[in-house]
Amino acid sequence: MLDRRSILKMAAGGAMLAIVPSAQLQAKTPGKRLAMVFDVRRCTGCLSCTVSCAMENQTEAGRGRTRVNQACIEQGDSFATLAVPNQCNQCDNPACVYVCPVEATYKREEDGIVVIDHEECIHCQLCVDACPYGARRKDETLETPPEKCNFCIHRVSAGLLPACVETCIGEARSFGDLNDPKSKVSQLVRDNKVYAMLSESGTKPNIFYIGLPEQADDQEILSLNFLEWQR
Structure with missing residues (x-):
């Protein structure tokens, strides 16, 4: 249930969402530039993404790699509820990489995916605090590396879609190479705000959204309640 105290106000001030120019997104870079687009107008909040992600990657309870935040937005005399996915943003300038003392977190040159080398990771969890998106799931015991989305790298390497994209019943998630003008993600960023x-x-x-209110505060969206599926 959505707590009414978590209602997202259309407030003045704060960090408002910024439109990313399509020309900037479609600027060519070396290799592939894998990205994901979330169309929140199509997201039903069913959590098929979180369930399939947890099953595919065998994550521990409470340490899922993707979440769906629940936002209730005031619109005049009524409220609109949005389901807003949140996960590792596969940043081109990732803060998590810079704080890793052993370079266990790095960005792959061939496709831009930010990954954790579990063999090199010393479980210090510094990257968890460094991520501004709250997208890394800490191991409170410090015995294992943090959990984060890596676009299901094992599936992508085999020519498959990430599990969350394949199981999204509303087709709210799209995945592909921004450097490929024929890819769905490239077409979406070209044709939409x-x-x-x-x-x-x-x-x-390299995570982008379609359908969010322009006046929404993105920091508040990231801190909203999220739904957790029951194992």
């Missing part, structure tokens, strides 16, 4: 969370932070995320 596309927003990025915390664009002013300089992280240059």
